[in-house]
Amino acid sequence: MTYKVNSEGNISIVYLNGEIDMDVADKAKDLILPLIESGKEVHINLKEVTYMDSSGVSVLIESHQKANEKKNKVILKEISKPVLKVIMMAKLEQILNIA
């Protein structure tokens, strides 16, 4: 997994790339959670994520819950087909913020 982060005002846009599994889930979490903690609205662009399993889905859930605690938002953008498939399998499409 590789990533890039852009900032636009109070919004951080996190571009994730590649496969997100147990081996890299902590790296994704360590990238995203501090942005939420700092009070930023975080947009996670998932266009280039070619694989995601339950570990990656857990990062999305934890990010969503952390943002709710902070009364802020995490928005998932340009979700790739493999990621959408696992989100829907877990019936999270009505829970996570999807743009």
Next chain:
Amino acid sequence: MEKSLSKEFEVNSSQLKEIRQFIRDFTKSSNLLKDCQEDIALAVTEACQNIIKHAYKDRLPTTDKIKIEINLSSKQIIINIFDRGISVVPKNIKPRKLDDVKPGGLGTFFIGQIMDEVNFVTNKKENWVNHLRLVKNI
């Protein structure tokens, strides 16, 4: 036409990508599996992830291996996964309820959604401790 392949992997999360590649290389050679290649790679990854997380909890690093055997026939693909971690008690393995939204607990649920049969085999081969059998009908 029947086809089989097996390979052993280190018990380490860094191997998960290699495990997926092993599954993809096998499944892409069959037209029968063209619609479910990535689903099978996901189910096997989840199963191996569970071994690393739970069967080898507090036992890493280790020189043990995970063995994956794949058997393809015209009717089904059977994947046997063996490990020598802590013995699994099948009745204790339960996916979490989907409406209890929290991180974790989805791997077993995904495996169950993808595969037609998921069971632990008690008549173990060689000296493996756990033997998970996954079957997908084609």
